[in-house]
Amino acid sequence: MADDLAVELAGITKRFPGVVANSDIHLEVRAGEVHAVCGENGAGKSTLMKILYGMLQPDEGTIKVNGDPVRFKNPSDAIKVGVGMVHQHFMLADNLSVLENIVLGAEGLHGIGAKARKRVAELAKRTGLNADLDIALEYLGVADRQRVEIVKVLYRGARIVILDEPTAVLVPQEVDDLFDTVRQMRSDGFTFIFISHKLDEVRTIADSITVIRRGTTVGTADPKTTSSRQLAEMMVGSELPSPETRESTVTDTAVLTVSALRLAESGSARAVLDDIGLVVHSGEVLGIAGVEGNGQTELVETIMGMRRASGGTITLDGRDITKLGTLARREAGIGYVAEDRTRHGLLLTQPLWANRMLGYQTRKPVSKGQWLDIAGARQDTQRIVDAYDVRTPGIDVAAAALSGGNQQKLVVGRELSGDPKLLIASHPTRGVDVGAQALIWEHIRQARADGLAVLLISADLDELIGLSDRIVVMLRGRLVSEEDPATVTAEDLGCAMTGSAPREATQ
Template sequence: MIERNIENYAIELKGISKKFGSVVANNSIDLDIKYGEILALLGENGSGKTTLMNMLSGIYYPDGGTITVAGKDVTISSPNDAINLGIGMIHQHFKLVEAFNAVDNIVLGTKGKYQKPKVLKEKISEISNKFGLEIDSDKEVYNMSVSEKQTIEIMKVLYRGAKILILDEPTAVLTPQETEKLFRILRKMKEQGSAIIIITHKLNEVMEISDRVAILRKGNLIDTVKTCCTDENKLTELMVGRPVSLKIKRPETDNKKTILKVVDLSVVGEDGREALKNINFKLKRGEILGVAGIAGSGQKELCESIAGLMKIKHGAVLCNKENIIGKTPDEIIDLGISMSFVPEDRLGMGLVSSMGMVENVMLKSYKKNKGFFIDKNPARKLSEQLVKKLEIVTRNVDMPVRMMSGGNVQKVLLGREIESNPNVLITAYPVRGLDINSSYLIYDLLNEQKQKGVAVLFIGEDLDVLLEISDRIMVLCHGEVKGIVDAKNTTKEEIGLMMAGRSMEGADDDE
C-alpha cells in the first residue's frame, strides 16, 4: 500500500485522553480500525477499555484528542451523535423493555413516520437474512434467553444503520454453543464490511475471532498486534506486563466426608417463578464443587437458601445431618457456613460500601463481644493482617471500601469469610471482573481452604477456570441440576450442552 486510503478506516483515534478526577483512565491513545475488520480490545480490569469505547458511543466525552469516523473529524457528545455516525454499542447489561416484543424493542426510539408492524417486520427480516441473525419478531423479551436478547441488541444497532459495532464482553453470559453462534454472526457482518470492536478478557476468544488485538494496560495502549502472529502467552504478557503462568492448581486431598447435603430443594424466586427445582447434591470436606450455568439459572437462589436468606418451598439442607432450613442467617453463620456472593455491582451484598475495612470485617462477628458497646480493636487488627496477607491496596483500613478497586474489595470480602474459619465456604463469582494476578491469588486462597478440609462451593462464570480448579462440577439450568460430573473427565462441550439443558449421568455418590 503506497498511499493510505483514508476511506478504508472506520475509526481513527488520535491522542485520546480521559481523566476521572486524578485517575488517568486513558492516556493519549492512538487506535484505528478498518471496515471489514474485527479488533479485539484486551486488557485487565481498570485498564481503560470500557472508558475508551464509551467515548466512541457518546457516553463520556474525551478530555483531549481527536476522533475520526470514516475520514471525517467528529465530535461525539451524546449517544445520538454516535448512532448518527453509524456507531452502535452493545453493552454488557441489556437495555430492553421486558414487556415489549422484539419488533417494538428494535424500533423503539427511532425517528421517522409510523410504519405498520408488517412493514417493520419485513425490514427487520431483510437485515436478519443479510447478517444471519435469528429473530422471532413477535416474541416478548421476558420470554427470551440471554442469547436471544443479545441478538435483539445487535439488531437494534443494525436497524439504526450502524456500520461500526462495539461489543462489551458479549460472551460473558453465553454458553459455548451460543458463543459460537455469536461469532458466526460477527464473521458474517465482517464480510459485509462492518467494523467490529470486541472488548473481552477471554484469550481463547480473542485468538478465535479477531484480526487484530489492541492491548491496554493502566490506561495506555501497549501494542496492537495481528492475531495470526501471536499466541495466548504473549498476549497475557503484554496485558499483565510480565510473564504469567496460566495454570491453576488442583491439589489432591483425602478424607472427603460429606458435610452438606441438599435434598429436594425447591425455591420460589422474587419474580414468583420456581427458581430452584428439586435440587439434590452433596458437598464434601476438602473438595471444591464447581457450579456452572448461564447467569440466572438459580445460582443466587442456591446461595441464599443455604445461607438462610430465602424462603424455602420444600426440601432440606442438612449440615452434619442437622437440617438448617428454618434457622436464621445468624444461626447458620454460627454453624460455620459462610457465604460470599459477589454480585454484578460487587458491593450489593456482603459489604457496606461507605464503611471502611474495619467496620466491614466485623460485620458478621460484632455480636460476639458482650455488652452494649462495640469493640473495634480485634477487627482493626484483623484488617491490618488481611491487608498484609492478601496485599490489599488501601490508604488505610478506615477508607470506605467503595473507594477501593474491585479486586481489593473482593479480597476484603473473601478474606473476611476465610478468617471466620468456616466449615463450608460458598463463594459466587469471586473473581468477577478481577485481573489475572488477583484472580490467581483468589484461586490459591480457595485451594488453601480446600486443603484445610473446608468444603467449598464455587459458583463461577468462566468454564475454563471451573474445569481446572473444581473437583466436581454441578451444572444448573433453569433451576434444575442437569448433572454433576467429574471435572477431570469432562469437556467444555459436555458442560456447555448441560448448561443449555441436556441432562447427564451424575457423579454425586458417596465415596
C-alpha cells in the same frame, strides 16, 4: 492507509480525582475488521470505550470516525455517526417484548408499526435472532438476549459496534454461534471493537489486537502470530494463569448437605428447583455447571436464605439451617461471593472500609459486642487491600471508584476473611483480568487446602474444570448429571448443560 480507518483515537487522556484512567492512548481500528482491546482490570479499557461511545469526554486527545473529527457530548451523538455499544450487563426490560425492547427510544426512526417490525425482522435474520418478536424478553436465554442487544444497536444505524465482554455468560456452543454472527457481519462491512479477558477467544475472533496496561497503550499484536501467554505478558507482565488444582484435599466431613430441595415459582405450582440433592465436603470444591436461567441463581439464593424453600432441608456442618434467615446463615459460617456484586455484594456509594462490614457487622474485627468497631474495620480493610492487591487510592474512596476487577477482589477478600465453613462463589472471576483471576484462584485453592468447602458456580467452563473436585450439571431446575473434572471436556459440559448429544455422537 488512514482512509481505511473506521476509528482513530490519538492522545486520549482522562483524569479523575486522584486517578489518571487514560494517559495518551492511541487506538486505530480499520474498517471491516474485528479489533480486540485487551488489558487488566483498571487498565482503562472501559473508560476508553465510554469516551468513544460519548458517555465520557476526554480531557485531551482527538477522536476520528471514518476520517472525520468528532466530539461526542453523549451516546446519541455517537449513534448518529454509526457507533453503537453492546454492554456487558444488558440494558433490556424483561417485561417488554423483543420488538418493544429494540424499538424503545428509537420510535422516530421507523415508527412503532409495520415498518419498524419489518426492519427488526431483517436485522434479526442477519444476526441469527430466531425468537418471536412478540415474546416477552424474560422468556429468552442469555444468548438470544445478547442478540436482541446487537439488533437494538444495529436498528439505530450502527456500523461500528463495541462488544463489551460479549462471551462472559455464554457456553462454548453459544460462543461459536456469536463468532459466526460477527464473522458474517464483518463480511458485510461492519466493524467491531471486541473487549474481552478471554485471550484464546480474542485470538480466535480478532483481526488485530491493542493492549492497554495501567492506562496507556503498550503495543499491538497479530493474533495469528501472538500466543495467549505472550498477550498475558503484555497485559500484566506475567504468564497466563491456570485454574488447575492437582492434589486432592477432600475429606469425609460433610459441610453442606442439601436434601430433596424444592422451590416453587412465585404464585405458581411450577418448580424452579426440583428435588435438588448435593453434598459438599470439607476441602472440596463442588462445581455447578449450567446455562444461565436453569436454576443456579435460585439454588444459591435458597441456600443463602434469600428465598424460602418450598420443601427439603439444608444442613450446614450438621445443623439444620432451612428456616434461618440470611444473616443467621452467614453467622453460622457461610461466605458468599454474589454473582452480581453491585446488587448483593457492595454498597457502591460507601467507602471500602464500610463495605468490609457488610454481612459481618456482628462479628470481629468489625464489631465489639453490640457496637461497630470502625478502627477495626479500617485496619482489616487495609489488610485485605494489601493481601488481595486491590488497586485503590485508599480505603476511604467509594466502592464505585474501583474497577470491576478490584471490586471483586475486595469482595472475595472480605468473604474469605470471615473464617467461613462454606464459601458460595458465584461467578467469582466474571469480568476480571488474568492477573486478578489468578489471584482469586490461588486464594480459593489455598482456602480449600485449609479445609474450606466451596460451592462454585461459573460460566467459565475451564475455571469449573480446573478448580472443581466434582462437577454437577443443572438443567431446568434439576441436577441431571455428575462429571469428573479429570476426564470431562468443556464441550462435553456444554452438551450436558444444553441437553444435547455430543457432536461426535450425532455424526
